[in-house]
Each structure stands twice: as C-alpha cells, then as structure tokens.
Amino acid sequence: ELAAVEASVRKAVADSLPVFNEVVPLEKAKGIAGLRAVFGETYPDPVRVVSVGSPVGELLGGSATCASVEFCGGTHLTNTAEAGAFALIEETAVAKGIRRVTAVTGDLAREALDQGEAFQAELAQMKPEKAALNDFKDRLDAAVISAHVKVELRAQLEGLNKQAAAAAKAAANAIKMRATKAALDAAEAAMAAGESFIVLELEAGLDGKAAQGLMKELGKSAPTIAFLAFSADVSGDKLSCFASVPKDVEGLAANEWVTAALEPCGGRGGGKKESAQGTAPGVDGIDAALDAARSFASGKL
Structure with missing residues (x-):
C-alpha cells in the first residue's frame, strides 16, 4: 500500500x-x-x-x-x-x-528517492558477509528514504543474513572437522612414539563448542594422551586455549596447564583437573605460549 x-x-x-x-x-x-x-x-x-x-x-x-x-x-x-x-x-x-x-x-524528496536507489544498488551487489550486512543495516535504519523501499530492503537483508548464518555455520563445521583430524593425527603419532601429551596450534576460528567436541573425540580415540591446543579467532584479536587430561594421568592438571600456557601472552584460564580453557588478548605471544605449554607438561609428566 x-x-x-x-x-x-x-x-x-x-x-x-x-x-x-x-x-x-x-x-x-x-x-x-x-x-x-x-x-x-x-x-x-x-x-x-x-x-x-x-x-x-x-x-x-x-x-x-x-x-x-x-x-x-x-x-x-x-x-x-x-x-x-x-x-x-x-x-x-x-x-x-x-x-x-x-x-x-521538493529537494528532500529527490534526496530520499536518490538515496533509496543507492541503497538498492548497493544491496544488489553485497555478498552474505555478516560484518558488511550489519553495517548496511545500521545505515539503512538511519536513512531517510521511501518507507516501502526500506521495508523491501529489510526483507532482502534478512535473506542475506540467513545466507551468511548458513555459510558461517558451514565454515565453522569445516574448521571443526579439519582441527579434529589434525588433533587425532597428532595423538596417533604421539601414541606411536610413546609420548604422553601433545601441544598444538590449530586452525583459526575454532569456537568453544567445537573445541569441546574435539576433546570428546580425542578422549575416545586417544584415552591416554593429555592434550592442549591453541586457536586464534578469525580477526586475530583473541587467542583461545583448551586442554584435556585423562583421569588416569597423574601429576598434570588441565587448569594449571592452561594457566601456565597463557601466562607468556597475558591470558587467563580456568576449569578443572580433567578439562580447562582460557583466552589471551591477541595472538602475538603464540610461540611463547606453545613453548610454555610443552615445558610445563614435560616437567609434570
């Protein structure tokens, strides 16, 4: 209408x-x-x-x-x-x-009509990427354009947001699968070499839920291996660390391990003996964190 x-x-x-x-x-x-x-x-x-x-x-x-x-x-x-x-x-x-x-x-109407056409042209070329879509939404909400055009653009934007969410979910699942394979391969090699722990830097973008699933899979496939891994977020603004230690492993606690690993890069962690996690700002200290994690585990096992 x-x-x-x-x-x-x-x-x-x-x-x-x-x-x-x-x-x-x-x-x-x-x-x-x-x-x-x-x-x-x-x-x-x-x-x-x-x-x-x-x-x-x-x-x-x-x-x-x-x-x-x-x-x-x-x-x-x-x-x-x-x-x-x-x-x-x-x-x-x-x-x-x-x-x-x-x-x-008059001029206000011409400006509103022109802006509406500009928004339509911009959205027609946009890819389903969350950050860009959020920026577009903020500008659209504040824009003075034809009301029916704004309604139509919001409907199109919702469709692109759904595509972006589906793509992000698929990407996260792919990262989880690759990270899980990398961890399982490393655990298999460690068991073959008679080692009791592994410390890894996994692909960026592994979220907390995926990390928990990975550690669960690792517990089934390599029940004697203590495991600690790092994964940066996609932007590189945060470094995540998570660890799991089998109940039968004596001398090493996951929460203490994570704390020691994150100390060189100013991070903090928490959890229990069998499972722990933590974060640090930025990823510049990843090499020092990897060294600290390996040194701590070697000294305990």
Missing part, C-alpha cells in the same frame, strides 16, 4: 495537474463524490474545498472526477508540478487502528 500511495502521488506530480479551491456551503460540499469528512472534526459553513485535477464547481455538479478532493483551510500549490517530487518516508501508529504517514516534497 505504501508503494501504491507513493506511486499515485508521484504520477499526479508528473501529470502537472491544476489545483483549485473554492468556499462552498457545507451541505453541498458533503455531496461531492470521494470527499470524506474526518471523524471527530467539525467544519465551518461555508467550507473551503480544495481539489486536484478538476474545478470544485464541476465536482459539485457531479459531472467530473478528480485526483483528490478535501476539506482544507490551508494554502496550497496552484499545480501539482510545483511539488517537484514526492516521497512517503514514514508510517507510524498514532493510536489503535490509526496510522500516520509522513511525506516530503
């Missing part, structure tokens, strides 16, 4: 329709086809009638129709073309069952 209303008014502007006004008896004015009195409002007698496209006198006789006719005491244009442009920029609730629309004309 918003799009239809805006299109109708923009056509009237483009058609350069003359605007008429005339003061006529109230009862006669009420007989004009298409003219509606607003509930709760009172009108003077005689009343000022404004019409667009056909003279008020012709409307009184019932021999003509027009683009618009209203009771109104205000001043008006003499021709719809003087509006220059029209954009319906907002629809809000005033009370139950009552809506208010806000529109602009």
